Amino acid sequence: MTANVSFLDQLFNQGILYDSGVDGIYGRSADFEDVISRFEDLALSLGKDEISEAMVFPPGMPMTDFETSGYMKNFPQLAGTVHAFCGSDHDHMGLIQCMAAGEDWTENQKKTDLALTPAACYPLYPILAKRGPLPESGAYVALQSYCFRHEPSKEPTRMQMFRQREYVRVGTEEQTTAFRETWKQRGQEMMDLLELPHHVEVANDPFFGRAGRMLGSSQREQELKFELVIPVNEGASPTACMSFNYHMDNFGKAWNIQQADGSPAHTACVGFGLERLALALFRHHGFDVKAWPAGVRKSLWG
Amino acid sequence: MTANVSFLDQLFNQGILYDSGVDGIYGRSADFEDVISRFEDLALSLGKDEISEAMVFPPGMPMTDFETSGYMKNFPQLAGTVHAFCGSDHDHMGLIQCMAAGEDWTENQKKTDLALTPAACYPLYPILAKRGPLPESGAYVALQSYCFRHEPSKEPTRMQMFRQREYVRVGTEEQTTAFRETWKQRGQEMMDLLELPHHVEVANDPFFGRAGRMLGSSQREQELKFELVIPVNEGASPTACMSFNYHMDNFGKAWNIQQADGSPAHTACVGFGLERLALALFRHHGFDVKAWPAGVRKSLWG
Numbered sequence: 001m002t003a004n005v006s007f008l009d010q011l012f013n014q015g016i017l018y019d020s021g022v023d024g025i026y027g028r029s030a031d032f033e034d035v036i037s038r039f040e041d042l043a044l045s046l047g048k049d050e051i052s053e054a055m056v057f058p059p060g061m062p063m064t065d066f067e068t069s070g071y072m073k074n075f076p077q078l079a080g081t082v083h084a085f086c087g088s089d090h091d092h093m094g095l096i097q098c099m100a101a102g103e104d105w106t107e108n109q110k111k112t113d114l115a116l117t118p119a120a121c122y123p124l125y126p127i128l129a130k131r132g133p134l135p136e137s138g139a140y141v142a143l144q145s146y147c148f149r150h151e152p153s154k155e156p157t158r159m160q161m162f163r164q165r166e167y168v169r170v171g172t173e174e175q176t177t178a179f180r181e182t183w184k185q186r187g188q189e190m191m192d193l194l195e196l197p198h199h200v201e202v203a204n205d206p207f208f209g210r211a212g213r214m215l216g217s218s219q220r221e222q223e224l225k226f227e228l229v230i231p232v233n234e235g236a237s238p239t240a241c242m243s244f245n246y247h248m249d250n251f252g253k254a255w256n257i258q259q260a261d262g263s264p265a266h267t268a269c270v271g272f273g274l275e276r277l278a279l280a281l282f283r284h285h286g287f288d289v290k291a292w293p294a295g296v297r298k299s300l301w302g
Numbered sequence: 303m304t305a306n307v308s309f310l311d312q313l314f315n316q317g318i319l320y321d322s323g324v325d326g327i328y329g330r331s332a333d334f335e336d337v338i339s340r341f342e343d344l345a346l347s348l349g350k351d352e353i354s355e356a357m358v359f360p361p362g363m364p365m366t367d368f369e370t371s372g373y374m375k376n377f378p379q380l381a382g383t384v385h386a387f388c389g390s391d392h393d394h395m396g397l398i399q400c401m402a403a404g405e406d407w408t409e410n411q412k413k414t415d416l417a418l419t420p421a422a423c424y425p426l427y428p429i430l431a432k433r434g435p436l437p438e439s440g441a442y443v444a445l446q447s448y449c450f451r452h453e454p455s456k457e458p459t460r461m462q463m464f465r466q467r468e469y470v471r472v473g474t475e476e477q478t479t480a481f482r483e484t485w486k487q488r489g490q491e492m493m494d495l496l497e498l499p500h501h502v503e504v505a506n507d508p509f510f511g512r513a514g515r516m517l518g519s520s521q522r523e524q525e526l527k528f529e530l531v532i533p534v535n536e537g538a539s540p541t542a543c544m545s546f547n548y549h550m551d552n553f554g555k556a557w558n559i560q561q562a563d564g565s566p567a568h569t570a571c572v573g574f575g576l577e578r579l580a581l582a583l584f585r586h587h588g589f590d591v592k593a594w595p596a597g598v599r600k601s602l603w604g
Contacts, residue, residue, distance in 0.1 A: 018357060018429050022364045022415055027425060030356035030444075054332035055320060058463035059361040059448055062324045072401060076387040076394055081411050082418065083385050084452040085378040089511040092378055099374060106413040109383050111406070112452060113324055114462070116384065123329060127320050142332075146361055146448060150386040150414060160416070161360035209391040 007233060007283065008156045014287040023152040024160035028275075031289050035278045038300040040165055042193075043272055044142060046186055047167050051142045057123045059116060059146035059161070065126045066115035068254055074207050074215065078149040080116035083109035116148035120164035121269045125255040128170060133258040134265060138171020140179070144274075156279055157232050157239045163274040168267065170252075172259060176268035180226075180244050183270035187228050187242045193299040196230050196280050203227040203240065224248070230280045241276045245269050309535060309585065310458045316589040325454040326462035330577075333591050337580045340602035342467055344495075345574055346444060348488055349469050353444045359425045361418060361448035361463070367428045368417035370556055376509050376517065380451040382418035385411035418450035422466035423571045427557040430472060435560040436567060440473020442481075446576075458581055459534050459541045465576040470569065472554075474561060478570035482528075482546050485572035489530050489544045495601040498532050498582050505529040505542065526550070532582045543578045547571050 011017040011026075018027030028036075044054075060082060066072075071079055085095065087108060098105035117123060120143055128139055144165045151158060169179035184200060191198040203225045204216035219225055225245050229238035245268060251257065252264035259265050285292040313319040320329030330338075346356075362384060368374075373381055387397065389410060400407035419425060422445055430441055446467045453460060471481035486502060493500040505527045506518035521527055527547050531540035547570060553559065554566035561567050587594040 020364050020425060021366070021428070025360060025362060025364065025416065027357040027359050027429065027445075030358075033356075033358045055329040056332075056335045057329050058327060058461070060327060060450070060463050062322050062327065064323070067401060072387070072407065073398055076389075076397060080384045080386055080414065080416075081408055082382045082450070082452075083408075083411070083413075084382050085374070087378075089513075092511055095378060096375055099369060104413070105374065106383055106385075109385070109413070111385075111408040111411070112382065114327065114382075123322060126323070127329065143329075148362070148384070150384075159360070161362050209394055211391075 006154070008154060010287070011156055011279075011282070016282060016287060017156065022160075023154055024158060026156075026159065032278055032282075035281055035289065035300070036163070036274045039272070039274065039277055039281075040144070042190065042299060043165055046190070047140075047142055050140050051167070052137070052140045054142040055124065055127075055144075057117060057120065057143065057145035059148065060114040061117045061123045062126075063111070063113045063115050065122065065255075066118075068126070069118075069122050069251075070254060071118050071122075074212070075118065075205070077208050078151060078206070079118055080148045080150055082112045082114040082116065084112050086110050117145050118147060118149065120145035120147055120166045120271065121168045121267075124168055125251050125257060125267070128265075129255045129257045133260050133262060134171060136260045138169065138175050138259075138265070141168045141170075142166075143168065155233050155236065157273075157276045159275055162276075165272040165274055166269050168269045170257060170265050170267050173248075173266045176266040177246060180246050180268045180270070184226060184244045187244065187270065191228065191230070193295070194281060195293055195296050196284055198228055198230045198241075199238075200226050200228050200244075203243065230276075232276070232280050232283050239276055239280070241273050241280055243271045243273075245271070308456070310456060312589070313458055313581075313584070318584060318589060319458065324462075325456055326460060328458075328461065334580055334584075337583055337591065337602070338465070338576045341574070341576065341579055341583075342446070344492065344601060345467055348492070349442075349444055352442050353469070354439070354442045356444040357426065357429075357446075359419060359422065359445065359447035361450065362416040363419045363425045364428075365413070365415045365417050367424065367557075368420075370428070371420075371424050371553075372556060373420050373424075376514070377420065377507070379510050380453060380508070381420055382450045382452055384414045384416040384418065386414050388412050419447050420449060420451065422447035422449055422468045422573065423470045423569075426470055427553050427559060427569070430567075431557045431559045435562050435564060436473060438562045440471065440477050440561075440567070443470045443472075444468075445470065457535050457538065457541075459575075459578045461577055464578075467574040467576055468571050470571040472559060472567050472569050475550075475568045478568040479548060482548050482570045482572070486528060486546045489546065489572065493530065493532070495597070496583060497595055497598050498586055500530055500532045500543075501540075502528050502530050502546075505545070532578075534578070534582050534585050541578055541582070543575050543582055545573045545575075547573070
């Protein structure tokens, strides 16, 4: 590593990521994508005997469900909504004139019924709710989604559009808290297999504004969120590459997901930041995947 | 197939797609995703000796490049722009009050520097342009992206968020037109392997408004666009599942992509509508992938 070239520039120079000109929006190389696929296979293999279902979501979700999630209350600064042109031929001529004059042409973009998905598990909850009360065994879902967070950054680990793979457990308090403990352990074992330095620490979500600081403190006190962190960016705190979250019955109440006995379901999820984990691997094992340590290659490519 | 249950409802009932409540936004099952991955592997294997590079893009692209593309001039009705909250604590309180009162809280969502990607090859062109004149051999890129089109529909083949896999050829007129002919042939051979009924026809893009009708006619006359269509939706025209496009030097001029001799590059692309192709396979071979014809299974799973 050359100290005066940033990790992001090294990723561009080595052809691992492609610069779009907007921070946090990058093309991915074939090698980068292959690492992500292999990591996903590894993560999926660990839960295959437990899951009840697997789903992959598109990068957007219904606005109504996004509203129900409470995301705009807690993290308005990170959210993205999708807007579209709904005008006539005449309106369109105005738009083209604005654009030609270098003026803001987006003023007449109207909200659609879609928001960009902020967290991979959000689209799941309304699907479960619609089915009625859960079976006694609850639900144990493997899922994946592109997510959006509006936080442009030069740290390659802080992308605006990135993929999360998750396991989500929905059921009783016991089912969900036990699930979280299992995955806290498995997550660390996975990182040992991949020979990445790591530790798990209590954490909080980036709640917005003054009131948000109190919410963050409360979340830490109740130990609702843990993160597995890995040093990736030079001169910066280690990066959260997995998170282990227990939401109590907040989402059960918000979306009306019922346990078998009709009470609000508890939920927990383990999230894998796929781009962040790939970046951690490139950081610690080098840009040439063929030269990665034999044990790491075996864990990923078999 | 039960005639009075729509194909979309069958896909929901069979657990192939998950209903989000918004038309064109669906969760995908593990089987659905596996079919897409296998199809991508098949498509990638056919071009592997020719490509110069492979890239995967996130679902959004820089607004400036989106503007350069001319998409808002030709297809404003289909585009999506990303908007975000950029306010203070005080603004946030107003937003929460609006939301609680069931009023439109999105009025203060401001445009960001991102648009949703409308076609998988758009993010590629500015990357190529920045590198300066192409080598004599041009560029031959395999890529994939989520794309967005604002056209809610009950036809499962018309999703709002879907993935395109593409090959893009950039270089001389001869290189790009020969590429398109090669893939027109290969596309039909692939559909024969997958035992899907198909034919190729001249086509046009859905240009907006009155002026758009003339653009569409002109595109057809010049045979700039061909589509491979497959019957998928009952009682509807067959669905375009691949397209074979020659853009002349329009994109070369728009983004300033230069040939080795400094003249504007010609571009051509072949696009595979991944969700549409998966849906065509489920439509013609049934909902149980294990029961698909042996030849189809061999082509996809080897």
